[in-house]
Amino acid sequence: MTENVVVERMERIAATPEQLLPHISRLPEWTQWSPWEDLDPDLKRQYSGEPGAVGSSYEWSGNRKAGSGSMRITAVDPDGVGIHLDFTRPFKSSNELRFVLQPEGDATRVIWRMETPRKLYTRFVDLDKLVGGDFEKGLRKLKQVAETP
Template sequence: MAGTVVVERTARIRATPEQLVPLISRLPEWAQWSPWEDLDPDLTREYSGEPGAVGSAYTWSGNRKAGAGSMRITAVDPDGVGIHLDFTRPFRSSNELRFVLEPEGESTRVTWRMETPQKLYTRFVNLDKLIGGDFEKGLRKLTQVVEAP
């Protein structure tokens, strides 16, 4: 089956791209705003590489809800951040994430986009419904972190 499945959500955040890039590209910062942080209080995390730099990585392993996998920064530029995401549990999948940052006056339009190759399971699982809400929650939390007084 050829093709790609895309899930994306967008939010407008009162911050500049320069303020947002470090929160997205430095993987330890995700603990502040990731929608998955509260799924397992005993989640194990390991970071490698220079935080915020291309090639830096994060691996995690947790309970059934949190699963296990890794993220690696593939691009950091003024227009956004690219991340390669591999899940190993509860199912295997390889995905490309891109946070697109578009300045809009004193705010930034942040689009969180995930592309994954279309597989057999994507015919039966609506990834937009499965993951879209998580992206919305993460963008809300990122907004709170950035816009907090």
């Protein structure tokens, strides 16, 4: 059985899960808060499917920093959003993302979780250090977007 590598970050956001779901499940909305938006001003994007629905997807291709790949929504429910993420460049990898939405009074605890099978490169690359800071930046930006009237 293959061991998985998990990266996870959390942010408390003053919004309900219902208010947060569209920001996460509708992939075109990511341009407002994704931590990777400023990596390539000429990033090429292609969306397909009904935004926010299971099966909708997003493909991108950019410079060396942005790389290329695709995301596909695999689950949308009151508890969060599931996403299958494939990178094709700068390296190939297949990952499962989950945004867990936990109500906390008048706010929501948002957990951004990535799980990927341990591969040879993950023995030499600390994925938590590689993407953990990006998750933190993205959650802070999502908080700004969701909390701005």
